[in-house]
Amino acid sequence: MFGIGMPELLVILVVALIVLGPRRLPEVARALGRGLAEFRKATAGVSEELRNAQIMIEEEARQATRAAQGKPAPRQPPKVEPAAAPAAATEEKKTEPPPEAQT
Numbered sequence: 001m002f003g004i005g006m007p008e009l010l011v012i013l014v015v016a017l018i019v020l021g022p023r024r025l026p027e028v029a030r031a032l033g034r035g036l037a038e039f040r041k042a043t044a045g046v047s048e049e050l051r052n053a054q055i056m057i058e059e060e061a062r063q064a065t066r067a068a069q070g071k072p073a074p075r076q077p078p079k080v081e082p083a084a085a086p087a088a089a090t091e092e093k094k095t096e097p098p099p100e101a102q103t
Contacts, residue, residue: 004012020028 016028017025
């Protein structure tokens with residue numbers, strides 16, 4: 001873990017205990033854990049997007065190779081993209097009140 005051994009980790013924990021105190025240390029540790037979990041979720045999402053992009057590029061390259069060789073591409077069902085979130089759709093549909101209501 002970042003090249004930190006057990007002795008270094010113990011020193012960091014002792015310094016944190018002295019600086020933060022025994023009451024605030026659990027709160028800070030929880031907040032740090034939540035932040036780390038959020039970071040991992042974000043990096044997992046980015047990794048997934050990169051994998052999907054790589055797969056699409058490889059598939060396009062295969063299809064281009066088949067087309068250049070004169071072989072027909074295999075039939076695949078169309079991919080369905082997920083719909084937009086309902087909250088985002090309702091925000092876009094904000095309407096103005098009728099002119100009678102503005103008087």
